[in-house]
Ligand SMILES: Nc1ncnc2c1ncn2[C@@H]1O[C@H](COP(=O)(O)OP(=O)(O)OP(=O)(O)O)[C@@H](O)[C@H]1O
Ligand SMILES: Nc1ncnc2c1ncn2[C@@H]1O[C@H](COP(=O)(O)OP(=O)(O)OP(=O)(O)O)[C@@H](O)[C@H]1O
């Protein structure tokens with residue numbers, strides 16, 4: 370379902386190269402629930418952005434559902450991102466001048482849903498993340514953890530087949546964090562693929578499989594490079 | 597040293613009021629090392645912003661080092677913030693078009709330090725947070741945890757007497773998070789006051805005292821309101 374082969378991501382910056390990912394080889398089945406862990410700067414967000422079709426590798430191949438993503442047109446990529454993938458960004462990336470509800474409705478606007486159905490679905494998913502009464506507030510009128518939950522709600526509202534969450538509980542207390550993870554588990558029980566980047570071993574424990582990065586490479590639990 | 601009496605913070609929004617803080621009474625000694633915990637939305641960042649002179653309460657009084665902050669002039673407040681207080685924001689608030697080193701030098705520019713000394717100090721504190729080689733990169737060329745560490749470095753570079761850190765390890769793995777906490781402990785050993793907002797009980801355990809908020813109020817460990 371997700372097949373990464375020999376993936377490299379290298380940022381060329383003036384005289385130096387920053388190797389964000391190297392030698393990444395990874396197979397993920399449909400319906401997988403995986404956690405990605407590793408030190409700050411080890412390449413986790415970069416890997417997520419490539420899986421989520423938000424970024425392209427410098428070299429290597431990425432097959433999603435049998436299709437080589439590098440060969441896809443801009444329109445095909447946009448359609449994949451909107452229909453199939455729900456992405457929770459590490460820095461939320463909410464529209465500052467739109468209310469929480471409008472932010473959450475955005476993927477449904479792209480999907481062409483009528484207004485009443487959009488409002489209904491946005492309200493449902495905001496309730497699921499504990500923000501039922503805050504839909505009419507803007508991001509800068511909310512706490513850090515509330516904004517994180519709006520970003521989570523937006524990623525889930527289109528019922529995507531792949532949920533990619535980059536440190537979704539970083540700004541949340543344990544209780545609400547567990548509620549969010551229960552939502553992810555429920556989604557995974559329905560057969561959807563869930564991939565979570567986390568620094569928290571308790572969060573990784575909820576996944577069925579853990580992938581560990583160090584300095585841009587995959588390593589096993591002893592820290593030795595996997596090939 | 598820090599004395600909050602009957603602090604309220606109420607946001608008036610159209611027809612409704614959001615009570616972010618109510619009945620806050622708190623004494624913090626000079627050299628205290630305190631953690632503030634509580635659910636998402638419970639008022640932690642709001643409390644930190646008031647302590648850090650970045651926001652004013654709706655009612656109540658705040659004495660800092662014997663001076664009533666509400667009675668201070670704009671210039672006096674700016675001087676306090678620049679000389680006495682180092683603030684790590686939950687959302688980092690870095691200048692996107694400046695390098696990490698320039699971001700870290702900013703408080704020293706306000707303090708009037710000459711360029712060579714600024715560069716030296718910025719390099720020292722960037723090394724202390726594990727970013728020795730990244731000073732010439734901009735925030736959008738860095739990972740989430742790297743940006744968080746630039747924000748931490750900037751808060752510490754002017755050697756403030758009060759360090760206020762709003763969830764400083766939220767984007768960091770355990771190893772680098774522990775290194776940051778060791779830096780805070782070292783600063784506290786020198787007699788400086790350190791206050792950390794955190795969702796992580798392991799981080800709170802490093803402080804000498806924990807303050808718990810729920811729905812804008814201080815509660816004891818059983819969850820009962822403190823008066
Ligand atoms: N500018 C604002 N206008 C209206 N309400 C606000 C504003 N800023 C914060 N709030 C509300 O005040 C309450 C406390 O917010 P605060 O940011 O202090 O919470 P917090 O404890 O830091 O939460 P988190 O752990 O999620 O960061 C929240 O309900 C929040 O939505
Ligand atoms: N646009 C960019 N230009 C140059 N280097 C970059 C860029 N984006 C990321 N990097 C670097 O690539 C490496 C991997 O970054 P990435 O964001 O994937 O790390 P991460 O594992 O998500 O870290 P964190 O846990 O701190 O969020 C880091 O060293 C980072 O500084």
Ligand SMILES: [Mg+2]
Pocket residue numbers: 413414415459535739740741
């Ligand atoms: Mg990241």
Ligand SMILES: [Mg+2]
Pocket residue numbers: 512513514640641642686762
């Ligand atoms: Mg906060």
